[in-house]
Amino acid sequence: MSSDTLYDQRLAEFKRIVEGYLLSIVCICGLLGNALTCVILSSRFMRTSITNIYIFSLSCASSCVLIGFLLTHGIRSTFKAEVFYLYIFTRIFPIHVTCLLIQIYLTATVAVDRFILICMPFRGRKWRSPRHAVIVVICVSAFCILYCVPFWFEFTLKTENNETIITVSDFGSTEMFRLLMRKYLYFIFVFLLPLTIILICKISIIKKLYCIRQRKRQLGTSSKPNRSSNAINFLLLSIVFIFLLTQLPYFVFNVLYSWFGTKLMMNLRARQYLSINNLLSVINASSTFILYAFFDKKFRQVGQYFLFCQPLPAGFDSRTGTTRALKGTVMLSKRRSTNSIRKYSPHVKQNPADLTKEQLLPTSQVPSVV
Numbered sequence: 001m002s003s004d005t006l007y008d009q010r011l012a013e014f015k016r017i018v019e020g021y022l023l024s025i026v027c028i029c030g031l032l033g034n035a036l037t038c039v040i041l042s043s044r045f046m047r048t049s050i051t052n053i054y055i056f057s058l059s060c061a062s063s064c065v066l067i068g069f070l071l072t073h074g075i076r077s078t079f080k081a082e083v084f085y086l087y088i089f090t091r092i093f094p095i096h097v098t099c100l101l102i103q104i105y106l107t108a109t110v111a112v113d114r115f116i117l118i119c120m121p122f123r124g125r126k127w128r129s130p131r132h133a134v135i136v137v138i139c140v141s142a143f144c145i146l147y148c149v150p151f152w153f154e155f156t157l158k159t160e161n162n163e164t165i166i167t168v169s170d171f172g173s174t175e176m177f178r179l180l181m182r183k184y185l186y187f188i189f190v191f192l193l194p195l196t197i198i199l200i201c202k203i204s205i206i207k208k209l210y211c212i213r214q215r216k217r218q219l220g221t222s223s224k225p226n227r228s229s230n231a232i233n234f235l236l237l238s239i240v241f242i243f244l245l246t247q248l249p250y251f252v253f254n255v256l257y258s259w260f261g262t263k264l265m266m267n268l269r270a271r272q273y274l275s276i277n278n279l280l281s282v283i284n285a286s287s288t289f290i291l292y293a294f295f296d297k298k299f300r301q302v303g304q305y306f307l308f309c310q311p312l313p314a315g316f317d318s319r320t321g322t323t324r325a326l327k328g329t330v331m332l333s334k335r336r337s338t339n340s341i342r343k344y345s346p347h348v349k350q351n352p353a354d355l356t357k358e359q360l361l362p363t364s365q366v367p368s369v370v
Helices: 003-041 050-079 082-119 130-147 149-153 175-219 227-266 268-285 288-295 297-308 322-344
Strands: 155-160 163-168
Touching: 003 050, 003 268, 003 288, 003 297, 050 082, 050 130, 050 227, 050 268, 050 288, 082 130, 082 149, 082 155, 082 163, 082 175, 082 227, 130 149, 149 175, 175 227, 227 268, 227 288, 288 297
Parallel strands: none
Antiparallel strands: 155 163
């Protein structure tokens, strides 16, 4: 058995397990999870939140990424559908790359939005509105689409000896394309810029939350923490952490590919490393629903409402708004009433219900007894 035959067999077996079975299973589960996430976040209970607008857009982009991986890797490796792969690759590949870039920049946008909310709550308030969030998503998507236009012309189909193969086109093999799109611009716009934004925002958010917690300890405040806000903070930090954990190896491979070119793909370890990176990218695109369901109680309740027709708690619509404010007003009124009673009556006991009418009135207003 020749070394080339052994190389092909080992690679095919490895890809069948990693990119065939594992990647396909994760893709299907991720598509179901992202679909549920989009349905829940688009409901009238959740769509008013600015953060949910970004997460909804991120889930849509992640779903497109999963579909691309399933078509170009999962079906091919599982069923050895080379003819199907040849037919769709030149059409799916540029769309897939575009969706991957949109996913990367939307993750950076989520980090920036939370950075503005936590680190600049007053100066950045005017920039955080549903209208601005939609505009930001549209601008990010337009930038990624324009950036990825050259990738539509990178590969082409070529027939040799009655066999059709995928090869780099004349445009894709030019030195200008390799230097700009696969090396310098990739390193700046796909690797360095979004990664720097995400790291700076994440470190700043963690530092700010730590300072707030230390300040509360020093002041000895006994107020209960805002569990809803803390859950959203942990959720978004987890999304960013999973993104960094799963995408850093993929970025490293693409940087190596930009420098070594197609020669890198002749190495068995590099091809296996790429398959693992593809699986990690699929895990990242499938993690939003799991993280949301784990951290956000409101998301779980709305999900149970849609999936199992369970009734929502009473006053659910205004749980974080009017009801809480009204409750605070009522409690404040009760405290003022109690303070007034204590101020005007020296006979107030522990139980206000035991007071008589004369004890609740000021001394000057108590009628004299003849």
